[in-house]
Amino acid sequence: MADMLKVTLDSRDGLAVVYTEGYINNQGGEEIAKVAYDLIEEGQKCVLLNLAGTKIVNSIGISILIEIIEKMLEIDGKLAFCSLTPTIEKTFHIMGLAQYASIFPDEDSAVAALTS
Amino acid sequence: MSPAEPLRDAPSPWKDLLEQAGSGRSSSAILDRLATEFLHSSNLGSFGLYRLEDEQYSRRFIAGAEPLPATFGVADVGAYATREIPGGIMLYEPGPAREGQLDEHLLLTLLCALEAAELGNQLKRHSFAANLRGVELQSLYDVGLAIAGTLDQDKLGDEVLLRAVSLLDARVGALYLRDGDEYRLDRTFGGDARERVASDDPGLVALLEGETSGEPLLPGTQYPLCVPIEADVKPLGLLVVADKESRTGVGPFAEADERMLGLFANQAAIALENANLHRQALEKERLERELDLAADIQRQLLPTVLPDVEGYEFAGWSRPARHVGGDYYDLQGSAEEGVHLVLGDVSGKGMPAALLVSTLHSALRLLLSARPFDAELVRSVNSHIADSSAANKFITMTAARLDPTSGSMRYVNAGHNPPLLVRRDGSIEELPPGGMPLGIVGNAPYADASIDLKAGDLLCIFSDGITECETPEGEEYGPERLGDLLRSVAEAPLTEIIEAIDRTCVDFAAGGPQGDDQTVVLVRRSA
Numbered sequence: 001m002a003d004m005l006k007v008t009l010d011s012r013d014g015l016a017v018v019y020t021e022g023y024i025n026n027q028g029g030e031e032i033a034k035v036a037y038d039l040i041e042e043g044q045k046c047v048l049l050n051l052a053g054t055k056i057v058n059s060i061g062i063s064i065l066i067e068i069i070e071k072m073l074e075i076d077g078k079l080a081f082c083s084l085t086p087t088i089e090k091t092f093h094i095m096g097l098a099q100y101a102s103i104f105p106d107e108d109s110a111v112a113a114l115t116s
Numbered sequence: 117m118s119p120a121e122p123l124r125d126a127p128s129p130w131k132d133l134l135e136q137a138g139s140g141r142s143s144s145a146i147l148d149r150l151a152t153e154f155l156h157s158s159n160l161g162s163f164g165l166y167r168l169e170d171e172q173y174s175r176r177f178i179a180g181a182e183p184l185p186a187t188f189g190v191a192d193v194g195a196y197a198t199r200e201i202p203g204g205i206m207l208y209e210p211g212p213a214r215e216g217q218l219d220e221h222l223l224l225t226l227l228c229a230l231e232a233a234e235l236g237n238q239l240k241r242h243s244f245a246a247n248l249r250g251v252e253l254q255s256l257y258d259v260g261l262a263i264a265g266t267l268d269q270d271k272l273g274d275e276v277l278l279r280a281v282s283l284l285d286a287r288v289g290a291l292y293l294r295d296g297d298e299y300r301l302d303r304t305f306g307g308d309a310r311e312r313v314a315s316d317d318p319g320l321v322a323l324l325e326g327e328t329s330g331e332p333l334l335p336g337t338q339y340p341l342c343v344p345i346e347a348d349v350k351p352l353g354l355l356v357v358a359d360k361e362s363r364t365g366v367g368p369f370a371e372a373d374e375r376m377l378g379l380f381a382n383q384a385a386i387a388l389e390n391a392n393l394h395r396q397a398l399e400k401e402r403l404e405r406e407l408d409l410a411a412d413i414q415r416q417l418l419p420t421v422l423p424d425v426e427g428y429e430f431a432g433w434s435r436p437a438r439h440v441g442g443d444y445y446d447l448q449g450s451a452e453e454g455v456h457l458v459l460g461d462v463s464g465k466g467m468p469a470a471l472l473v474s475t476l477h478s479a480l481r482l483l484l485s486a487r488p489f490d491a492e493l494v495r496s497v498n499s500h501i502a503d504s505s506a507a508n509k510f511i512t513m514t515a516a517r518l519d520p521t522s523g524s525m526r527y528v529n530a531g532h533n534p535p536l537l538v539r540r541d542g543s544i545e546e547l548p549p550g551g552m553p554l555g556i557v558g559n560a561p562y563a564d565a566s567i568d569l570k571a572g573d574l575l576c577i578f579s580d581g582i583t584e585c586e587t588p589e590g591e592e593y594g595p596e597r598l599g600d601l602l603r604s605v606a607e608a609p610l611t612e613i614i615e616a617i618d619r620t621c622v623d624f625a626a627g628g629p630q631g632d633d634q635t636v637v638l639v640r641r642s643a
Contacts, residue, residue, distance in 0.1 A: 023281075023305075023306055026363060055278055056278045056279075056281060056282040056305075057282065058281070058282045058283075058285045059244075059248050059285055060362065087255075087258070087278075087279070090254060090258075091254075094247055094250045094254060095244070095251065096243070096247060
C-alpha cells in the first residue's frame, strides 16, 4: 500500500500554515487542496505551505498546486511556500509556480513577510 | 452557477474580459459573468453550448437552472429550443415570463470567450508539458552533477530513485543492488518491496521483458516497470517503479517512461561503478600502506650494523621484486665469536614468501644464540620450516660460520645456487649443495663442508634473482657472467662491487621488470 501524505494545519499570527509530510502526488495533492479550499471557504486569503517534510512532488501534485494558486488568485488571495528542498524549489521555478506564489527559505521568514 | 453582477452598465464591457479569458486566469469566473448576462438579456432559464463530434453533440458549457444533457445524438434534440452555433449547437430553455429574443451580440461574445478560455487552457497544458520536459532534462543534468560531485552511495541512491519516481509520476519505487545471484533491496519509496529476489526469478525475468507474472516486486501495485542497472553488461542492480498516476487513478507506463527510467538506470550504473572504483582505490591504498609497513618490518630483519672484524670486509644488499620479498640475508658476529653468514631464498615472491622469511630469521637467530653452527643446526631449522610452512613452500639457503682467526669457513648449502669464491689469482670455486632446500622433507640430511679464505679472496653468496635476470629475449645472465664480473672488480671496495652487480643486472634486463628478488652477500679477506 502506498504511503499517504500527512497534512497538518496551524495558525501563526493569523496566517494559515499547512504542513506536509510525504509525497505530493495525486492523493497528496488532493489532501492539500481539500485543506486549502476549506480555508478559502472560511475566508482565509493567505495560506503558507511548509513543505519541510516533503522530499518529492510529481507532475500531478504540481498541477493540483497550480489549481490552488489559481483559486487563491481568483479571490485576490495568496499561496506561498517555504522550506523546500533544492530539487523541489528548482522544479517550482521551471514549472512556473514561482511566478504566482512566493517561495521563502524557512517558515520564520515567510511569516514575517506575509504578516507585515 | 454563482450569481454574478450584470455587465450592462460596465464601461468597456467585454473587451478586457475576453483578454482575461484568453490568459487562462479566472476564465471560469468571466464565463459565468457573460453567461449570467446572456441569460438575463435573452430571458432564458438555462442554456448549453454543444460541440458536434462523430454524430454526437457533447457539452462544452452550461448555465442556468434547468438540467441539460451532457451528450445527445444528432437526431435527438428533443424538446429544447435550438440555435446553431459555429461547430455545434445551442440548446436553451426559454424563461417563464416570455419567450425573449436571443441577444446575438452577447452570444457571439460568449462563444469568443469560451474559445479563448479553451485556447488558454490548451496553452496552459502545452506550457505545462513543455515545462515538465524542462524538469526532466534538469533532473538528468542534476543527477549527472550529483554523480560527479559525490561518492556517497546512499545519497546517490536517493537521488536516482526519488527523481525517477517523481518524473515518471509513479506511486511507488525501489532500488535493488546485485548481491551474488540475487538482488537485494537497497531502498524503497512510497510503499513496500520484496527484500530479496533471485536473478532468475520467473516473475523478475518476465517483468524485465515487459510482462507481469508471479509474485510482484512491489506488493499491492498493479502496473510495474523495471529496468536493469548494468555496466558493460555486468548486472549491478534494478530500478523499479509502479503505478503511473493520473488525476483519475493509476495506469501502465508508456514507452517514453521506460526510456526515461532507462536513462536513470544508466546514471545509477555510472554512480555505482564510480563508488565501486572508489572503494577499490581506497582498498588498494590501504593494502599499499600495509605493504609499506610490511616492507619496513622486513627491512628491520636485515642487519643494520655489519661485523667489524680486522682483516675482513663484509657487505650485504637486497632488493625485493615487490614491496616485500622472499630473500633474506644476515651477517652477525665478531672476531672472538666468529661471524655467521646467511642468505636464504624463499620460493615465490611477495607477502607469502615474506612471512616465511620471518620464520627463517627467528629460527636461525634463536638456534645460533643457543648452539654452535653445523649441519645439525641446519637440520633443526629444516624441521622447523617443514612444520610451519605450506607444502609447496621451500627455502634455499647457504649458511656459514667464519673463523676470522684461521680464515676457515664451515658452511651448509641447502639446495642454494652455489656461492662463488674468487681466489686472489682469479680462479673461481663454487660451494656446492650439501642437502635439499629447507622445508621439503622434515628429516632431510644435511652435510657441512669447509673452505679456507685467504688474503685477497672474495666470497659472493647470491640469490637466483641475480643469475636468472633476463634480457627481453629471455636469455639469462647466468653464473658464468657473474663470475667474470666478480673477477673484474674483485679488488674494488665492496660497495662498488654491489653497485656493479646491480647496474649490470639492470642493464642486462634492458628496461624489463625485475623478475625476482635480488640479494648479495660479500666477504673479502683483506689480510
